[in-house]
Every structure is written in C-alpha cells, then in structure tokens.
Amino acid sequence: MSNEYSERPDWAERLRRDREVRSWSRADAVAALRTFSDVPLPDGLVDQWDLWERGRNKPDEFYRPLIATTFGTVVESIFPSRRLPLPSQTRDERLLSRSGIDTHELVQRIRGSSIDATTIDALELTIEQLCCEYARRDATELITESREWLSDITHLLDERLPLSRHKNVLDAAGWLSLLIGCLEYDTGHYQAAEAARKQALQIADEATNASISGWAHELRAWFALTNGRYREVIEASHAGQDVAPGRAVSVQLLAQEAKAWARMANQRNGLRALEKCRTLLDSLPYPERPDNHFVIEPDKFDFYAMDCYRLIGDDRLAETLAREIIKKATAFDGTDISPMRKAEAELTLGVIAARHGTVDDALGYGRQALSINRRSQPTLLMVGSELDHALRQRYPDNAEVQHFHNSLTDIAATTRTR
Secondary structure, three states: OHHHHHOOOHHHHHHHHHHHOOOOOHHHHHHHHHHHOOOOOOOOHHHHHHHHHHOOOOOOOOHHHHHHHHOOOOHHHHOOOOOOOOOOOOHHHHHHHHHOOOHHHHHHHHHOOOOOHHHHHHHHHHHHHHHHOOOOOOHHHHHHHHHHHHHHHHHHHHOOOOHHHHHHHHHHHHHHHHHHHHHHHHOOOHHHHHHHHHHHHHHHHHHOOHHHHHHHHHHHHHHHHHOOOHHHHHHHHHHHHHHOOOOHHHHHHHHHHHHHHHHOOOHHHHHHHHHHHHHHHHHOOOOOOOOOOOOOOOOHHHHHHHHHHHHHOOHHHHHHHHHHHHHHOEOOOOOEOOHHHHHHHHHHHHHHHHHOOOHHHHHHHHHHHHOOOOOOHHHHHHHHHHHHHHHHHHOOOOHHHHHHHHHHHHHHHHHHOO
C-alpha cells in the first residue's frame, strides 16, 4: 500500500491525507465539495475523486479552488504551479545582470548623490535581496549591513532630488526600517525594534506607501501577540487592514488576528479571520520572489492554520499541517529552507505528542526546535512555552521536562537583558 501511494503525485497524496485526517470517506469528501460549490455538481464524482487520489488525472481549474476551499487551504498549497527555481546568483551577479552595476559602484553612486534610474533600480534590487536573506542569514550580520545601507541612503533625503526619486529613496528607507525592526525583535532588542517600526511608519506616511504602513502595523501586531496583548493584536490588525486593504500585508494581518482570537479561546472569530485570510491569499498572484520576507507566498497559509488548529485543540489537523510544513521547509539535501517555520512546526508536533502521552517524542521535537541558530526568540518562546506548559502539567516530576523548562528560561533571561 505504501509503495502504491509513494508513486502518486504529491497533490494526490495531499488529497488523501487531508480527507483521511478528517475521517471522511470519498463520498463524504464529495458531499463536502458540493456544500462549498456555488453551482450544482455532476453525478459520478465519487469515482472521479478516487481517480484524483490515485493520481490518474489532475483536477482542472474549476475543481482545484473548490477542493482547496473544502479543505480550508489555498490552491497553491495543494496544487503548486511548476515554477523554475530561483537562479543561484550572488548579489553582485544579480545586480550586474539586472542593472549593469555592482554593489561597490552602487555605494559610490549613493555616497556621491548620483541618483538616476539605474541607481534606483540597483538600490531596490539590493534591498529586495536583503529582505530575501531574512529567513536564513545570521540576524546580527544582517542588522549591521541593513543599518549601513540605511545610513548611506538617509543622507540622500536632504538632497534636492526630483519628487519621484525622493519617493524612491523614502520607500527604500521604509523597507530597510521594517527589516531592521523584524531582526532587532528576533534577537530580543525590543526597544530598537519598536524604534525601527515607528521610523518605518513615519516614512510610510511621508511617502504615502500603504504597503509599508500596513507592515508597520503588522509588526505592532506581532510584537503584541508574542507579549500576550491580544486585544492590541486585533486593534493593530484592523488598523493595518484599513490602510492596506486587499494587499499582501493584509493576509499577514488577518493571520495575526486569527492567532490572537485563538489564544483568547474565541474559536468562531479565529476561524472567521483565518477564512478571510485564506480567501484573500488565494486571490493574489504568485509573488516573483517568494523568499522575500515582506511578500506572502501561499505555503504560509498552512503555517497560519497550524497555529490556530493547535490552539483550539484540533490535534489531527495541526499535526497534518505541521508535517506538511516540515517537508516543504526542508530541501532535498536535508538543509533547512525556512528554519524558523520548521521549528514552530516541530514545537506543534511536540505539543501534540505531550497531549497524547508520548513524552520522549515531545521532548525530542522540543529540543530540535530550540537547537536552531537562526531563530526569532520571542516567537520561539511563545510557542515553546505552550510545549513547556503541556509537559509540566502532565509530567511535573520528569527531570528531562525540567531541563527543557530551564532551556526556555535561559532564552527568556537572555532576551530580557537586551
């Protein structure tokens, strides 16, 4: 049976897993499909579903979004497009191929206030690349480089630039401020993170850049979420959606809102916000650079949903999504593509294992999650504390459980001293 399944396409396997985790028969799945359809569906769909799960033929453009809606996810998560991998270029190679200048020349142009269209293009490409390095690069190194770039371009705002160029420079400063805010918060420098966030919001107002403004509100929501200020999360989420309606950042804002409602034990509101998040994400085009921290690629939705399902106690769905996330966050050679996302999925599996009485598995997942080098300390502490609570509640006298608790305490102490 396992060999039979292993020969099927990933999307066919996903259909089977998502059906079985809900304890649905194929007839149940088709009945659910009819519930979510706005038009009558033809007879014979049970046999058709069986063919889909066997990978014999792929659902067409009518059925793909309907299946995704039925399973509460986005189309690209189940049926990813065939996309070419991003070219493995260095930053200078990318700059030279796209703008014709390298980093050294770009810096000289900026410091010499030689700001033409080529310089602006190269600057935007450089900042985009810095944002794409967020998930894997050492946070302290990235903070240092980002602040150097911000210092270099800030003086340009005092120059007599054409209005369009001035706005380009403001936008660049805004994105850098947001990136610095995220990185400072990841490393536990809360005051520096908030200062960068406020700077980004001020720049966004001056540049009338709705996306930067929306992300500044999203950072406020994230900061509040990891500090247990759930009402503030919802307030910040609504403020961000008001200034950036329909934009990618609103997907993340809705996700933060859903997480806050789930932590307030308001399942109805949490699932409603999650569904709005899913619908908006499914309506957006696939991003050109999905690795950019400030774009929302479709695989993020399952990550949001996993968090909510874990909190409301739907362990089977949370576990299924966590395993899907770990698979997608791991390259073929075993290296981590998204180490922070993978760590949160491992903590989710740890919480579920603790709830079901497998303490060794729970501790194994927890240790693995805490072992990563590139981490967001506040988020790691927030989700790690859920595992810590589940373990200490069930195994208060276990020495290894106490050791895990001490490891989290050490991380928290390091964060508080910064």
